[in-house]
Amino acid sequence: MIRTSRPPSLRSVATEPGDPFSAIMRPPAAESSDDRSARLQREANAKKISDSIDEAIKQDRERMKKRKEDVKLLLLGQAESGKSTLQKQFQLIYNPASLDEERLSWRVVIQYNIVRPVLRILEALDLFAEGDSDDDSRIAKSDSEKLGGNTAASVSRETLQPSPSPSMDQQLSTLRLRLSPLVQLESQLANRLGGVSVSGSGKGSVMVRSGWQARTFGITFGKSRERTSSAKGRFSFTGQRSALENAAPERKSVDMDGSEPPEPEKDKLVEEVAMVLMSCKDDARELWQHPAVKRLRENRKLRLEEWAEYFMDNIARVSAPGYIPTIDDILHARIQTMGVAEHVFDVPLHGRNVTWHLYDVGGARGQRHTWVPYFDDATAIIFLAPVSAFDQYLSEDPRTNRIDDSLQLFKQICSNQLLKQAHLVLFLNKADVLAEKLARGVKVKKYITSYGDRPNEVDAVVSYFKAHFTQVHTRNNEGKRVLYTHLTSVVNTKAMQSIISDVRDSIFRDYLKSAALV
Numbered sequence: 001m002i003r004t005s006r007p008p009s010l011r012s013v014a015t016e017p018g019d020p021f022s023a024i025m026r027p028p029a030a031e032s033s034d035d036r037s038a039r040l041q042r043e044a045n046a047k048k049i050s051d052s053i054d055e056a057i058k059q060d061r062e063r064m065k066k067r068k069e070d071v072k073l074l075l076l077g078q079a080e081s082g083k084s085t086l087q088k089q090f091q092l093i094y095n096p097a098s099l100d101e102e103r104l105s106w107r108v109v110i111q112y113n114i115v116r117p118v119l120r121i122l123e124a125l126d127l128f129a130e131g132d133s134d135d136d137s138r139i140a141k142s143d144s145e146k147l148g149g150n151t152a153a154s155v156s157r158e159t160l161q162p163s164p165s166p167s168m169d170q171q172l173s174t175l176r177l178r179l180s181p182l183v184q185l186e187s188q189l190a191n192r193l194g195g196v197s198v199s200g201s202g203k204g205s206v207m208v209r210s211g212w213q214a215r216t217f218g219i220t221f222g223k224s225r226e227r228t229s230s231a232k233g234r235f236s237f238t239g240q241r242s243a244l245e246n247a248a249p250e251r252k253s254v255d256m257d258g259s260e261p262p263e264p265e266k267d268k269l270v271e272e273v274a275m276v277l278m279s280c281k282d283d284a285r286e287l288w289q290h291p292a293v294k295r296l297r298e299n300r301k302l303r304l305e306e307w308a309e310y311f312m313d314n315i316a317r318v319s320a321p322g323y324i325p326t327i328d329d330i331l332h333a334r335i336q337t338m339g340v341a342e343h344v345f346d347v348p349l350h351g352r353n354v355t356w357h358l359y360d361v362g363g364a365r366g367q368r369h370t371w372v373p374y375f376d377d378a379t380a381i382i383f384l385a386p387v388s389a390f391d392q393y394l395s396e397d398p399r400t401n402r403i404d405d406s407l408q409l410f411k412q413i414c415s416n417q418l419l420k421q422a423h424l425v426l427f428l429n430k431a432d433v434l435a436e437k438l439a440r441g442v443k444v445k446k447y448i449t450s451y452g453d454r455p456n457e458v459d460a461v462v463s464y465f466k467a468h469f470t471q472v473h474t475r476n477n478e479g480k481r482v483l484y485t486h487l488t489s490v491v492n493t494k495a496m497q498s499i500i501s502d503v504r505d506s507i508f509r510d511y512l513k514s515a516a517l518v
């Protein structure tokens with residue numbers, strides 16, 4: 001880079017004999033007074049521009065310096081590991097108004113989280129009724145093509161059961177008929193969420209970019225909602241690094257000044273689904289509690305994901321008129337992240353605020369390449385590994401066990417040179433789902449043969465998985481950094497409050513240490 005000085009015309013023109021610019025910049029000998037004032041005006045304008053450039057450079061430097069002081073926290077882990085749910089818990093602690101503000105926009109996701117499992121149950125019943133007990137190829141085809149790996153339910157490859165009795169058949173066909181208006185709304189809901197199909201994400205799944213809330217929110221509330229803006233939290237979608245460098249848009253706040261919220265505009269689709277849900281809720285509940293469905297679930301021929309079970313269990317409440325999602329509903333709602341979403345919070349430290357940038361990434365294999373640009377200046381990582389996933393396979397690659405994928409991914413993160421300075425936290429997540437699975441009698445050794453004859457109990461299973469993750473860390477720990485491990489259920493708000501404050505303190509300890517060294 002070369003260093004340049006101000007053009008001489010902008011300083012008092014001192015005509016030095018040896019200066020080649022002097023002659024050029026010197027005013028004409030016979031300059032009229034009009035020409036002189038025009039020239040001085042030009043010079044003043046040029047100086048104004050030059051000063052504003054200097055000021056912008058100065059501000060940029062200050063911003064960069066401040067950005068260096070910010071904490072950058074990456075939430076990493078495979079798809080469905082709980083990253084976005086953890087982000088919501090941070091939001092709940094450090095910017096609760098913004099989560100509150102999003103409540104209504106989650107309705108469409110929750111509706112989708114109900115319609116999908118209803119559809120999956122009906123599809124599973126179809127397979128069941130067809131009852132072709134030995135045709136493995138049909139089941140496998142149906143598994144991968146019809147249901148998709150990343151659906152709200154999957155049907156086991158095990159042998160199907162014989163057909164139910166004719167009266168049961170009759171009941172089920174009636175339910176199917178009555179539920180058809182609901183099922184027909186599935187693709188419209190997926191479109192509303194801006195879903196795109198990406199390879200490996202499973203047929204029929206929906207992925208959204210960060211900011212979808214704002215889009216749905218805009219639809220729900222109309223422009224009047226945009227008036228006030230006082231909340232501190234900000235978010236932006238950052239598909240690429242360059243987009244990140246732009247200032248994150250201010251999140252619009254709601255009623256922080258105590259004024260009445262504007263009357264929500266009706267979202268036609270959401271209202272239509274709500275009406276249909278209301279009229280179908282008894283049928284949906286009957287289907288959910290039907291002995292044939294119960295048997296399929298008990299036999300694990302039909303496996304519903306945790307969010308599907310949660311919303312099916314709560315279908316009456318969620319389908320009631322005027323339903324507004326609770327925080328628990330929002331924490332359980334499932335939508336797949338695409339790209340990298342940045343969320344910004346102010347976190348207090350000894351009487352001042354430190355800006356935290358949380359990066360919530362899409363965890364599916366096809367999304368992982370988008371993480372790398374965020375590695376070089378990461379302060380800390382929380383890696384989420386769902387310990388309940390021992391009996392599940394990747395939707396992107398149905399031959400890979402999810403625990404195995406988590407371990408491989410963790411190894412890559414531990415050994416990554418760009419991340420070697422980052423504070424490392426491991427969440428062994430979905431402890432509640434693990435406990436429930438084990439209580440239902442699902443055997444770990446059936447899926448993880450190396451588990452052998454260890455007790456099929458939570459403590460033993462967690463210790464076993466923890467030992468594996470610790471070993472991966474120890475073997476890939478050139479920098480001798482500490483690994484902080486927590487057993488978590490990130491949907492559990494009360495427990496997460498104290499875990500997040502522990503994590504915050506440990507990140508700040510490292511942060512202050514490194515600041516002291518600078």
Ligand SMILES: Nc1nc2c(ncn2[C@@H]2O[C@H](COP(=O)(O)OP(=O)(O)OP(=O)(O)O)[C@@H](O)[C@H]2O)c(=O)[nH]1
Nearest residue numbers: 080081082083084085307332334337363430489490
């Ligand atoms: N019961 C229970 N559910 C959880 C837990 N963690 C996450 N979930 C649920 O699992 C689903 C997936 O969680 P997400 O936070 O969307 O997963 P993610 O890691 O962001 O997934 P991608 O965006 O696809 O990378 C959501 O419906 C969550 O409510 C947990 O500890 N317990």
Ligand SMILES: [Mg+2]
Nearest residue numbers: 083084336337
């Ligand atoms: Mg996510």
